[in-house]
Every structure is written in C-alpha cells, then in structure tokens.
Amino acid sequence: MDNNYYNNDYNSQRPRRKVTRDTFRKRQLAAVCVISLILLIIIVAFAKACSHNSVSKKGDTKANKKAVVTTTTTADPAVTTAPPVTTATVTEPTTPDPNDTNSFQLDKYTIYVDVGSDELPYAFVQQYPDGSTEADEVWKSDNEAIATVDQYGHITGVSPGECYVILSSAKDPTKEAYVKVVVADSSGAQTATTAEGATTAEGATAAEGSETATTLSSNTQPQSSVTEASAPPVINDPALHYEHIGDQPVLIVNKTYAMNPADEPGGLESTTAAQFDKLCAAAAADGLTLWNASGYRSYSTQETIYNNYVSMSGQATADTFSARPGHSEHETGLAIDVNDPSDNFNNTKEAAWLAEHCYDYGFILRYPQGKQDITGYKYESWHIRYVGTAVSKEIQKSGKTLEEYFGITSQYQ
Numbered sequence: 001m002d003n004n005y006y007n008n009d010y011n012s013q014r015p016r017r018k019v020t021r022d023t024f025r026k027r028q029l030a031a032v033c034v035i036s037l038i039l040l041i042i043i044v045a046f047a048k049a050c051s052h053n054s055v056s057k058k059g060d061t062k063a064n065k066k067a068v069v070t071t072t073t074t075a076d077p078a079v080t081t082a083p084p085v086t087t088a089t090v091t092e093p094t095t096p097d098p099n100d101t102n103s104f105q106l107d108k109y110t111i112y113v114d115v116g117s118d119e120l121p122y123a124f125v126q127q128y129p130d131g132s133t134e135a136d137e138v139w140k141s142d143n144e145a146i147a148t149v150d151q152y153g154h155i156t157g158v159s160p161g162e163c164y165v166i167l168s169s170a171k172d173p174t175k176e177a178y179v180k181v182v183v184a185d186s187s188g189a190q191t192a193t194t195a196e197g198a199t200t201a202e203g204a205t206a207a208e209g210s211e212t213a214t215t216l217s218s219n220t221q222p223q224s225s226v227t228e229a230s231a232p233p234v235i236n237d238p239a240l241h242y243e244h245i246g247d248q249p250v251l252i253v254n255k256t257y258a259m260n261p262a263d264e265p266g267g268l269e270s271t272t273a274a275q276f277d278k279l280c281a282a283a284a285a286d287g288l289t290l291w292n293a294s295g296y297r298s299y300s301t302q303e304t305i306y307n308n309y310v311s312m313s314g315q316a317t318a319d320t321f322s323a324r325p326g327h328s329e330h331e332t333g334l335a336i337d338v339n340d341p342s343d344n345f346n347n348t349k350e351a352a353w354l355a356e357h358c359y360d361y362g363f364i365l366r367y368p369q370g371k372q373d374i375t376g377y378k379y380e381s382w383h384i385r386y387v388g389t390a391v392s393k394e395i396q397k398s399g400k401t402l403e404e405y406f407g408i409t410s411q412y413q
Helices: 002-012 014-074 084-090 270-285 299-313 349-361 389-398 402-406
Strands: 110-114 125-127 137-141 147-149 155-157 161-169 176-184 241-245 248-252 292-294 335-338 363-367 380-386
Touching (some): 110 155, 137 147, 147 161, 241 402, 248 389, 248 402, 270 363, 270 380, 349 363, 349 389, 363 389, 389 402
Parallel strands (some): 110 176
Antiparallel strands (some): 137 161, 147 155, 161 176, 241 248, 335 380, 363 380
16 A cells, blocks of 8 residues: 555656646746846946056046146255155154144254264153053154164164154044154264254364364354353242342252242243353254253153152152152253253263353352252253353352352252
C-alpha cells in the first residue's frame, strides 16, 4: 500500500513539474532583470560621483592656482624662500589684544637668536586662555630649518632667516600666539636685541680677545661705552616710596615698599627700553647677544607667577626668589630679566659682561651675590633695574645695594 501510495503521488505530480519549470524560467528572467536594473543604478550613481569629484578637483586646482598667484604677487621677497606649506604662517600675525582675557599674552613677540647659541631664549607667557595652564602649552616652529622650539618654548637657531614659533593650547588649539624669530649667523652680523624696534649694532669695535668680531662700517661711528641717561620719570603718587641721590629720584619697590597697581605703566618704560637697546648693541659689538627675557609684568601676572611657585616650593622658599604681587620691580616697567632668568646664566660670559657694563647705561645689578639677607632675594645675575646713569654710577662706586645705600629694609610686614 505504501508503494502504490508513493507511485500514485509521483504520477499525480508530473503535470505540475512542467509548470514549475516554466515558472522557474520566468522567475530566472525576472531575477536577471532586477539584477540588471540594480547594476544600472549603481553604474549611474558611480558615474555621477566621479563627475562630481572631477568638478571639485578642477575647482580646487583653480583655487590653488589663484592662491599661488596671490602669494607670488604679494609676498615679501625676503619670505619667498619659505616652504609653501608655511606661507600662511609667514604673514605678519597681529599682536593679541592686551584686553582680551581669553587669549595668550606674552612678554614679547619678537626674539633674536644666533645660530648654534648656547642660550635658549623664550617668550614668557603672562596670561593663558580660560581653562588652560602651563601644562597645556604646545609649541611648534613653522620652519624648523631656521629655528626649532622645545616643549618648554626654548628656541634654538638653526640657520639665518626668519620664521615664527607658535604657541597653542592643548585644550583649545584655536587659541594661538605667534612669536617672530630672527636668526643671525654665528658671526653676529645680523645680531639684534629682542626689544621691539631694536636695531643691529653696526660700526662697533669688538673687544680685545673676543672670539667673534662684527665687521665695521666705514661711515659709522663706534658705539660709545658710556651714555648719559636721565632717571625715569617720577610717578606722582604719595603712596609710592622714593629715595634720592642728590636731585635724582629713585623709586623703591621691594618687600617693604609696594607698587600701586593703579600706577603700573602697562609696558616697559620708554627710557628703560631705549637704554636697554643701547646696552644690547654694545654687547653685540663685543660678540655677545643679550635679550629681554622678561620685562614688564602686571600685578595679576605676578600674582599668577608667585602662586605657582608657592604651590611648587612652598611660600618660604618662593619668597627667596619670587616677589609677592605688588612687590615686584617688574610691575614698575623698570626691571628686565636678561637672557636666561635662572642660575644657568650665572657663570656665562654674558653675565660677566652685564655685571661690568650695565651701569654705563643706567642699570644696576639689583640682587648681587651675598646680599640675600639685605635685598631679600637670592643672587640674580640676570635681573637689572633702570635708575639712570647718575644713580647707577654712584651705586657702582659704592658697591652697595639700594637697601644698603639708603639704609632701608626689604621685609614683608
């Protein structure tokens, strides 16, 4: 019964088998049509995409050609040798608005350095963008063939020329500050100071025994070793403390006597800046390079610096090398930290030259060696203070600090 059942079933399905084949063929044809349609859609879409890319590339090419033409016709000839990739950064960037509290603010925006110099100048960061700190600093050079910069902002001259060092924030890369770097060859032929507007020293005779000498210009007078310079202007504020040498006023700002933030000049005092330029030019004539590593600082900047040192070293130690806000000479616009403001500067030939010649240009070495108990601060071979030549020569002759000469103290109350 089982065999007949299957035989009958098999025979009953034979006519339906022919229908299935026919249907199958139709289905195959339909499938082929669908697949062909899908392939056609894909081909059309691909063709459109290719066409769009082609148009975009042509547009980019035209844009690039226009950019090249613009660069060629407007770029400064002195900058034409810079690699194309740095064209955008070689253009003179604007100095940040000093009233912008959400940006980097530096103590200088131009730095001069010699090729292969052991000194590593840097721009001191006086203000950070909101939410950023020293740990977020990111430094880079736009042309490392001319100058390189390390993670701390120390700049090394590689070859003569100009480039920019760019400071940005790791937390907000859109916040940037540009420092123009001018690199001179090791002979010092292009040596200049970092003070804005400073000129290179020409026509100055190199000192005896100097390993490098600047070529003299036949129609230029030698740089005088002594220039008379007046004392800085008096600030009319009875809250400030002045002492006098003859008729020459001397503003005193130390641990005992404070600077009124309302009297801050907002920058390096003009006579101080001019005399520092002359000082640096004289040093360049002797084959040495000096620059302003840190000049004027505001009360708020000094507060930030001091608090950072306190957090790192404790207040007692910080007080031996950093002034509390309101008590820093930098707030007067009359003080300058030269080259490397650290003990690394102490035994350099630049430090020795500065200690000998700063008095000729109206400066004094404010914190001499062995005077910490008197001045309140450790020896700082890099810190000079402008007082005018009449006062500076008198202080030099006396061998005393301002505190010793005037019989005043330097102690926090």
